Amino acid sequence: MSRIDDDLRLWKVITISGATCACMATIILAVGFFGIVSLHVSERRREIGIQIALGANKTQVCTSMMKRLRRSILIGLAFGSVGAILAAAGLAELYSLSARSVFGGYIAGLVLLGMLLAAAAYVPLRRALAVSPIECLSSE
DSSP states (O other): OHHHHHHHHHHHHHHHHHHHHHHHHHHHHHHHHHHHHHHHHHHTHHHHHHHHHTTOOHHHHHHHHHHHHHHHHHHHHHHHHHHHHHHHHHHHHHHTOOHHHHHHHHHHHHHHHHHHHHHHHHHHHHHHHTOOHHHHHHOO
16 A cells, blocks of 8 residues: 555645646736736726716626727637647646546636636726716816
């Protein structure tokens, strides 16, 4: 039994290190996306106030803000997806995983990434929806 534990010790260290790096990367991604959306919302404060004054509802304002970030998000997802597929292929060989489990993990990662991006955008967009149109229009 101790021989098996000795053989698996290296793999356990590699797996824990990889999971730790993935968690840190997720936190950095969330903070970065939160900062980008916050900056974008603060730059567009007057525009948001005008949209609300003209009768736009919350969904329309959020959609407008996210449309402006769409290109950056899609480019990031494209490059990240290529990197993730290459890493998954390498891990599949290293751990002798099936293609089905690699693809399932990739899809689960994309779903979690989408949830993370939505959560990171929630606070700045909620703040944007609280903008008073009168205050925005009278500020300049």
